Amino acid sequence: MRTIPVKLLIILCSVFLLNGCWDTKDINHRSLPIVMGVAMEDDQYNIHLQIPDPGTDTMQVRIVSETGETVSKAVDKLSADMESRIDLLHVKVIVIEKELAKEGGKDLISGFMRAREVSPKALVVVSDEEIESFFSNLNNTTDPQGTTLFDFFDKDAGWSPQIALTRVWEVYRSIHSFTRDVALPIIKSGDSTVIDHLGSAVIKNGRMVERIDEEETLLINAFHEESTHGKVEVMEEATVLIVGNTMDHKSRYIDQVPYLNSQLHLKVVLLETRGNPTDKEIRTSLETQLTNRFNEMFTKLQESKADVLGLGQYFREIPREELKKWRSEHYPKLKMEFEVHVVIRNEGQLKLGGD
Amino acid sequence: MDKSLHVVLMYLLVHLGLIFFLYPNDIISSSDEGQWLPIAIGLLFHFVLVWIYMKGLSFFPKQNIIHIYSEMGRGFAIFFLLPVFMYLMLVNIIGVRAYSEIITIIFLSNTPSWAIIILFLSISGYLAAKGVEVIFRTGILLALIFIPIIFFVSIASFQNVDWHYLFPLIDDDFHFMTTPSYMKSFSAFIGGFLFLGFTAPHLTYDRKKVLIAAALLIPFFVLAVYIPVLTFGQGTASRFMFPYIMTVDSTYINWLMFDRVTMFFILCLVTFIMLHLSLLLWMAYQIMNHWFPHQPFYSVLPFTIVIFITSIMIIDWKTVERLLWWNSFLQFYVLLTIPLSIYFIGRRRKGRT
Amino acid sequence: MDPFIKELKETFINSDDLFLHEEEILDVPVFLVGFKTLIDFTKTKVILQKYRETAISSKKSIGELLNEIGEVKEKDVKEAVSFLMTGKLLIVSNNRRKYVVIEPVPKMLNRAIEPPTNENVLQGSLSSFNEDIETNIGLIRKQINASNIRAEALSVGSEQKTKLSMLYFGGQADKKLVEKIRSSIEKNQDREINNLQNLAKALGFSGWSVISKVNTTELPSETVAFLRKGRVALFVDRYPFALILPCFLWDMFTLENDRNYPIPLMASIRLVRIFGILISLLIPALYVALVAVNPEVLRIELALSIAQSREAIPYPALVEILLMLIILELIIEASVRLPSTIGPTITMVGGIILGQAVVEAKLVSTLLIIILAATTIANSTLVGIQNSLAVRLFKYVLVILASIYGILGILGGIVLISAYFASIETFGISYLNLNYAKEGTKYG
Helix, strand or coil: CCHHHHHHHHHHHHHHHHHCCCCCCCHHHEECCCEEEEEEECCEEEEEEEEEEECCCCEEEEEEEEEECCHHHHHHHHHHHCCCEECHHHCCEEEEEHHHHHHCCHHHHHHHHHHCCCCCCCEEEEECCCHHHHHHHHHHHCCCCCCHHHHHHCCCCCCCCCCCCCEHHHHHHHHHCCCCCEEEEEEEECCCCCEEEEEEEEEECCEEEEEECHHHHHHHHHHCCCCCCCCEEECCCEEEEEEEEEEEEEEEEECCEEEEEEEEEEEEEEEEECCCCCHHHHHHHHHHHHHHHHHHHHHHHHHHCCCCCCHHHHHCCCCHHHHCCHHHHHHHHCEEEEEEEEEEEECCCCCCCCC | CECHHHHHHHHHHHHHHHHCCCHHHHHHHHCCCCCHHHHHHHHHHHHHHHHHHHHHHHCCCCCCHHHHHHHCCHHHHHHHHHHHHHHHHHHHHHHHHHHHHHHHHHCCCCCCHHHHHHHHHHHHHHHHHHCHHHHHHHHHHHHHHHHHHHHHHHHHCCCCCCHHHHCCCCCCCCHHHHCHHHHHHHHHHHCCCHHHHCCCCCCECCHHHHHHHHHHHHHHHHHHHHHHHHHHCHHHHCCCCCHHHHHHHCCCCCCCCECCHHHHHHHHHHHHHHHHHHHHHHHHHHHHHHHCCCCHHHHHHHHHHHHHHHHHHCCCHHHHHHHHHHHHHHHHHHHHHHHHHHHHHHHHHHHHC | CCHHHHHHHHHCCCCCCEEEEEEEECCEEEEEEEECCCECHHHHHHHHHHHHHHHHHCCCCHHHHHHHHCEEEECCHHHHHHHHHCCCEEEEECCCCEEEEECCCECCCCCCCCCCCCCCCCCCCCCCCCCCHHHHHHHHHHHCCCCCEEEEEEEECCCCCEEEEEEEECCCCCHHHHHHHHHHHHHCCCCCCCCHHHHHHHCCCCCCCCCCCCEEECCHHHHHHHHHCCCEEEEECCCCCEEEECCCHHHHCCCHHHHHCCHHHHHHHHHHHHHHHHHHHHHHHHHHHHHHHCHHHECHHHHHHHHHHCCCCCCCHHHHHHHHHHHHHHHHHHHHHCCCCCHHHHHHHHHHHHHHHHHHCCCCCHHHHHHHHHHHHHHCCCCCHHHHHHHHHHHHHHHHHHHHHCHHHHHHHHHHHHHHHHHCEECCEECCCCCHHHHHHCCC
């Protein structure tokens, strides 16, 4: 039994020796970028990273940039030049320059998914301006934590229903899916606010093919049954606040032609009126406004053959071989009927037509 | 003493450890659509074999398969037990190596895999040296601590499910039967029940309860494949090494203080795997002990050293995959012959008396 | 002088508290022998006087009288010495071959029955055991009015005899268990029992087990509850605790006194204790793992604030936490050692110097101080000092594993600790037994 303490001693010693064996770096010796900007410059990736730099009392935000043949190469170069190692594990937002988005970011996204360094939950955003100026403007206005951009898209913080919210894994899925494309938010740095939201980019096969505006993005979000709670709709007669939405779909596939009937049920609350509209007038006006907007957008999408709404999902009964041709053959033929049903849940503190 | 709870929980843990890593990928890459069919066939195998095995064992109360075979004669015992022993060691080597590699792929990318192998082997070696009852009791504690986390994460993984991906439901050709990956997926279906024949006379159990446990596993077998498919679609899911883990990784839980719940999920499963490895080691020791009676310590230690050296020698994931493929033959041989032979020996003996 | 007396005197040659008092009983000269320090001599003499008077009035002979007041023994020095040591009074007459052992009035060398000092009781019976084994057994009998309490007296030790007593509920306790305890004590007759390590050896346990295999309590109410569940209680003379055998993991979380509350409250109190063990085991390890190995698990906001609090700290997380943990252990140990009058100084020094100054001097991070506080507090929720000591030790295993393997190390450590718990057996009964009472009744 005398051996037990000896054994323990050996184990303890080896533990302390082992400890320094592979480089585990403490959190304060790692740089944790939150935003990553990617642009293409003559076959070289140009990487910008926004890194919060915790000082003893204050938090500062740094922007660093580097170019390289691949993203990892650029990050590696940066890591070598910086005093602490860069850890992409906490990247929350990936900003892709518009030019790169148009060219296609397929390899970029696959790379993110493969290395697992960047979380598949990171948001993908398209920047309407040059990445260089975007970041320098971002740095001027951003808060000391450096999480501004992330907060802008956070459902618990600054997100609003007309912003598309798409993560890396969703983009990756869209690249390999037959029936689904994604919309990425387009932003640029703003004058008074940090960020200007300009609508969404329609990404098909990893490539930006079309642009839609904020109002249309709202419809896409509603279509995906994301909550549109809190969006204000302005019409000629009145202004309403959306408080709830649900969708119903009916799909048929007859003679190689897909038909889809979608019904959007909206619950709204009355905010302001102009003149003395009746309950019914307000509803019809809202219904026509939304239906027209949807139809306009849908025509645009159909022309670009990008299925942002994921309509192909409703026709999964089509055989797999056929489904592969969904975007090119079936989708353009799709007959879509979009109906909006509005319920005015309440009229606020005043009676309608009372004033 | 009746220890059904111990055995049932162990049965669940061992299988949970097997289900979530390699199996979803095997099934998804074996068939493009209607994955329920390969799952159902696999499960059918599972149930039939487990039933036959337990039925066969029930002819020999208080005897484990080593006793049963050695009663039939020395040659008989060697003929059946040597493959089992080889299988146990091979599964152990592959398991240790594969899971240490998985861990370095998924996280801990800086840690060398030999260090992880040491951790695996020292823990499971310690457990195996302590004996089967300790392994089973540890299983209960681990189940109490970790199963809630597994449940929580499995429920959270439904977050991004799109039910439309369920279709098409029917895959009319059975070509998946011939794919190598489907063969490999059987390590999840039939790789976990061998221990049922080793526990006697230390632990006895109620056969019905084990079958209930097997039934409880059905949803996990289905979910592990279907949640990735429903989240990503078959086209995308088939591109992942570990589809289920990718799915869990893509769930976003606002209110949790941790960002990557995946890690906890994976590691809980890894602890189950450690338990499984220790069980395999213990079974190997039992077979050794039958031929050369000795203290568990003297056989577990050399086993772990051998396993360590062999698994260090496997340098890349390709080799692991190849070993898995070779092992699936040995596995089929062992896991078909053992239950069937036990059953027939039992029937014959019963007929004689 | 009688050779017997002479021999006695020689045995206790430098023991000045031995008295040899010459007296005459019924005109026969005798010696009263005993220890002044153990016997209240004046009171004893008064009693002797009364006996003498009744003997004179009823005209008894000296032989009859001595037979009546005590036990007559053959002159054997060895035996006489052991009688003297246990505080008996000997009456030795010069020319007879026999002497008489009588039960004198003892000096009051025991505490009164007091409230417990090691265990706090909220809303429950307050009396606790003291050093006298008979008082303790009496307390048990008082606590539960049942005829089937068995109290077996055993004694151990070759030179110094230690009184042991084994209590159990007849019909409730497993007969095999009782037999095993009895036989292992009998087997180790010549071992001396001065402390619990000796006792553990005597019961055949390894001295290297981190988890104590006997559960100690100083409350009769708790002891009775254990007895009722079929466990066995050992009492050692001069040790004011009941030693409960076997001991289970679940004992860490339960007190019989919890049952004085409604069931939901009882359940939540016990849940708090379970959280207590989890927090005190996991949080320090989690700190090391998250700071050093797996920071990606943290949410970014948390990661940044931790990084900020660790800014300019010169050593790795493992060293930082070990340093502070050891200082904390020192504080705990010091506050046990110090008399209660200076105790608060330590608390103040520890609280202010460590909590404030260490952080301001940038030696450790603020978060770590919070974690240490949480750990220590959580650790104290466990029932039984020996259990919380063990948990305090296990914590280090997890911290070290976490520093190597991160979260994998923590979970590996949990497996290891679970395996260790699972491997503990007392007399063939697993430490993880949950419903021992139910199984125990089977042997009735």
